[in-house]
Amino acid sequence: MTTAVLVHVVVSGLATGSIYALVAISLVIIYNATRTLNFAQGEMLMISTFVGFTAYQRLRLPLVVVLLVAVVAAAALGWAIERLIIRHAISATHFDVLILTLGVSLVLRAGAGLVWTHDEFPFPALFANRPVALGPVRVAPVSLGIIGASLALMLALYVFFAKTRLGRAMRAVAQNQRAARLMGISVERVYSASWMLAAVVGAVAGILIAPVIFLSSKMGLVAINGFIAAVLGGFGSMPGAVVGGMLLGVLENLAPLYLPSGIKYSVPFLLLIAILLVRPGGVVGRTVRRKV
Amino acid sequence: MRRAALALGLVALLAWPWASPRYFVFLASLSVVNAIVAIGLNLLSGYTNQLSFGHAGFLAVGAYTAALVTTRWPDTPIVVTLAVAALVTGLVGLGLGVPCLRLEGLYLAMATLAFGFVVVEAIMNLDWLTRGNDGLRVPAARLGPWALQSDTARYYLVVAVGVVMVWAALNLARTRTGRALLAIRESEIAAQASGVHLARYKTLAFAISAVYTGVAGGLFAFVVGFLSPDAFDVFLSVDYVAMIIVGGLGSVPGSIAGAALLTVLNDSLAGFQSYRPLIFGTLLILSLLFMPGGVARAFRFLKGEQG
Amino acid sequence: MRYHQAWVVALGALLAAAPAAAEPGVTDTEILIGGSNSFSGPLAFTGEQITKGGVELYLRVVNDAGGIHGRKVRTLWYDDAYRPQDAVANTKKLVEQDKVFAIIIPQGSPPVVATLDYLEEQKVPLLFPYQSSPVTRGKRWIFQGMTVSDRSSKMMIDYLAGRRKFKKFAALYQDDEYGKSFLTAFEKDLGRHGLKLGAAESVKRGVTDVSAQVAKLQATKPDVTFLVLVPGPAAQALKERQKIGWSDTLMVSTGPLTDERYLALAGEAAEGVEGLSLWPDPATSDRPGVKLYREHMQKYAPRNEPNRYSMAGYFAGMLFAEAAKRAGTNLTRESLIAALEGIKGWESGILPPLTIGPDHETQKQGFWVRVEKGRFKPVTDWLKGE
Known part of the structure; x- marks a missing residue:
């Protein structure tokens, strides 16, 4: 393979990797607040993208407004799921909540099929597909656009968690809920905010990836890779989620480039097992002390 | 009282094929197969807190092992076939369990999820052995001179094996291993402090769980009659997790109830077509909101015990 | 010995007196057909279109025109989400519980192949499976749909x-x-x-x-x-x-x-x-059958849009109706198979004239x-x- 091909494939992998990273971040946000895995993350992403799409089709809104519509819809959906379902299971075990979110994902996916059919739809792209020359290599604006937009969102999240009151409250809850409550933080508000924020991050990821993998009721499956990315990075860590996502995206592309067909699709999974075995806390994870 | 209930249950199981239409005999077989997987998974998750999203992978290993043994040596008695399936799957479970010892919670869940994917990939790519995507037809199981070709014959096979597996699971609690697992369930650190070799028993739980699922896989092969990689996707693994949670973690009767409930529900909703996942998901949500701890806990609550 | 003989004679007399066993799924007023298909899972859109958008569309036309020899055709669909084991369960239920006359247009190689042996054994016609693997070839009770x-x-x-x-x-x-x-x-x-x-x-x-x-x-x-x-x-x-x-x-x-x-x-x-x-353009072709398909869709399912999946299902419904009509008033599984095998140079207006040979393939050209x-x-x- 020539260098140009290699660069293209890696950049392309970074683009899908950014999406995995965004999904991983949204999973981590919810996990940090409520200590649950959200199986419905992919379906929440899909629903918000569909709502944006409907706004685009019916009202011919510009794409930036469509993005806004999707984000608002996502926040509402995240709020509703947390408030109406998850909060009622607050005393339940993590396993119970896990299956609750599984139920939510089934309902959302089937519901989307009933409203929008299970067909696939072309989604208007924010960025062009035709390549541009950057020095000796040619790259597609769509890949760069996805990477750029994702990085911008990650930066915004960083500022949010570092500088704002709510962001700091969320971090406090992630570290120690009881202590946070004693400090006067409304943990319930943090739960709500976490689900809403996670849904919003997912919605942006959905709008970014929909032109590439198309809009359909099954696009939420992209969240499986988000899970893997989050674990690769050490579940709970946001920088880890970013690294895990990018790593997975690039590896997924490099494996078919160099390996025979019999093994290439197992590589991300074998790698996941291998990394977990060598570094059980993920690539950038820390070791967790067990409490009695 | 308890003995009478048990005896009644056994009689009902034996009489089922004579009392119900043929299709429900098949459905009952499927429920028992799923119940065996659920018990196996519950031994792992309910006792040692190790969540697995890869049990469809173990089921596949057991199913393909049994199918290949029967294809290659058609005269093998079914008991031997199932034993081989259990052994192979148990070894795979051991192979996965040892390295997974270092992992907990989510990480273990993800490692097992990855294992499930790798098994499906392996089935697709080892097509000289598994016939890959073409799928594998499973010949009838043999017991001495008889070929188990009817739904009823297969039902009795599945029930006989199921009863043994349930009996073993119920009695596990009375053995040293069972007590160690129970101690681990209550508190890993406390168990360790009282001299339970944590690593050994967690690995053992993995292997036992795999053996159960391997046996179920062997039965699955004969009941369904056709195997292909599409049968063992990650959603099937998730279904098994749902079964034990709806049934109740750490409970053998709960596992059976959860498996039977979800199998029958899944089947009876098929006619709702596109609405099937919608209804299934809603029921799942409602049952967990109003019945936390699953069927087992609800039952204990009804009997007036502490939930 | 004599006792046994008496029994056999009595039994024989009984059997001779009894009316011919009714064919499963066929009554004087109704024919019941159905299938397991993807209504959820990766191929849900296709499944919905070939069955409800296609087969049912044509059968509504037939039923509104009085049915086939006075019998209305009713359909029954079960979701298998593309899982082979669910397809097996659904197909058994259709055959044993619901007693359908025939299975029509199930989708995808793994689910279809999982039911092949069972349907052959039960002598239930498997009509026009929507998959392209040649494994369905050369079976007495199976008529392949999509071009292999x-x-x-x-x-x-x-x-x-x-x-x-x-x-x-x-x-x-x-x-x-x-x-x-x-x-x-x-x-x-x-x-x-x-x-x-x-x-x-x-x-x-x-x-x-x-x-x-x-x-x-x-x-x-x-x-x-x-x-x-x-x-x-x-x-x-x-x-x-x-x-x-x-x-x-x-x-x-x-x-x-x-x-x-x-x-x-x-x-x-x-x-x-x-x-x-494999099909003429469903939205623009002016072949007479395709125009009729669009008219029927306009009339019965105006919210759906013409596509190849529903057209394939529509064609399957059409071919079934044609065969059932040819099989006559005494519709049995045997007579349906004979009628299908007898189709020669049949003009559907959608595909070129169809002749079904011993290979049992109903679509061979593109x-x-x-x-x-x-x-x-x-x-x-x-x-x-x-």
Whole structure:
């Protein structure tokens, strides 16, 4: 393979990797607040993208407004799921909540099929597909656009968690809920905010990836890779989620480039097992002390 | 009282094929197969807190092992076939369990999820052995001179094996291993402090769980009659997790109830077509909101015990 | 001894006196048919369209016109989400509980193949399964629906290597039974022309990125690149080709892929793509059967849009109705099979005149198309698949 091909494939992998990273971040946000895995993350992403799409089709809104519509819809959906379902299971075990979110994902996916059919739809792209020359290599604006937009969102999240009151409250809850409550933080508000924020991050990821993998009721499956990315990075860590996502995206592309067909699709999974075995806390994870 | 209930249950199981239409005999077989997987998974998750999203992978290993043994040596008695399936799957479970010892919670869940994917990939790519995507037809199981070709014959096979597996699971609690697992369930650190070799028993739980699922896989092969990689996707693994949670973690009767409930529900909703996942998901949500701890806990609550 | 003989005589008399056993699924007023299909899972859209959008559409027309010999046709569908074990359960339920007369248009190789032996054994007609593997061939109770992969391959290779004289071929295929069966057939047919498949790369269903596979194929510089995929990944591949500016290969879609959805998804990246089309254009063709199909859809399901899936189901319903009509008032599974086997030169107005031979295949031909301004333009007449 020539260098140009290699660069293209890696950049392309970074683009899908950014999406995995965004999904991983949204999973981590919810996990940090409520200590649950959200199986419905992919379906929440899909629903918000569909709502944006409907706004685009019916009202011919510009794409930036469509993005806004999707984000608002996502926040509402995240709020509703947390408030109406998850909060009622607050005393339940993590396993119970896990299956609750599984139920939510089934309902959302089937519901989307009933409203929008299970067909696939072309989604208007924010960025062009035709390549541009950057020095000796040619790259597609769509890949760069996805990477750029994702990085911008990650930066915004960083500022949010570092500088704002709510962001700091969320971090406090992630570290120690009881202590946070004693400090006067409304943990319930943090739960709500976490689900809403996670849904919003997912919605942006959905709008970014929909032109590439198309809009359909099954696009939420992209969240499986988000899970893997989050674990690769050490579940709970946001920088880890970013690294895990990018790593997975690039590896997924490099494996078919160099390996025979019999093994290439197992590589991300074998790698996941291998990394977990060598570094059980993920690539950038820390070791967790067990409490009695 | 308890003995009478048990005896009644056994009689009902034996009489089922004579009392119900043929299709429900098949459905009952499927429920028992799923119940065996659920018990196996519950031994792992309910006792040692190790969540697995890869049990469809173990089921596949057991199913393909049994199918290949029967294809290659058609005269093998079914008991031997199932034993081989259990052994192979148990070894795979051991192979996965040892390295997974270092992992907990989510990480273990993800490692097992990855294992499930790798098994499906392996089935697709080892097509000289598994016939890959073409799928594998499973010949009838043999017991001495008889070929188990009817739904009823297969039902009795599945029930006989199921009863043994349930009996073993119920009695596990009375053995040293069972007590160690129970101690681990209550508190890993406390168990360790009282001299339970944590690593050994967690690995053992993995292997036992795999053996159960391997046996179920062997039965699955004969009941369904056709195997292909599409049968063992990650959603099937998730279904098994749902079964034990709806049934109740750490409970053998709960596992059976959860498996039977979800199998029958899944089947009876098929006619709702596109609405099937919608209804299934809603029921799942409602049952967990109003019945936390699953069927087992609800039952204990009804009997007036502490939930 | 004598006692036993008496019993046998009595039994014989009883049997002779009893009316002929009623055929499952057939009463004086109704015929019940059904099938297991994908209403959820990866192929839910196709499943919904071929069954409710297609078979039911045509049967409503038939029922409104008085039914078949006075019998209305009722349908029953179960969801299997593309899982073989669920397909087995559903099919058993249809046969044993609901007692359907025949199974119609189940979808996908794994679910269909899982039920083949059972249906043959139970002597239940399996009509027009929507899958392209040749495993259904040569069975008494099965009539294949979609054009089988080896016939498609023969048409494609004979046209491209024979008529158009292309030399270097490559394929991007889906990593499953559908992709693999085409790959095997391509290799065999290219061999007849003294050629071989230069490179083949696989893609998984639900893939997010195909850049590596496309880059590898580009490096082998094929004249022709086959796309043996489903609409989503195929459109992704076309966009990827545009992304890297790969223009010196002819992209060719297989029959199951050549449809409007994949064009809509790929947009301008599909210009100039060619392919084997198994159906006339459902939205624009003015063949009489296709026009009627659009009229019926307008009348009964105005919210649906014409597409190849519902047209395939519509055709399946039509062929079933035709056979049931020919089987006469005494409709049995046997007589249905005989009627189907007797179909010769039947004009559907959608496909060329159909003759069902001992191979039990109901669709064998396709024609060549090229994408111009976002639509498939026919390039040839119906090609020969035998």
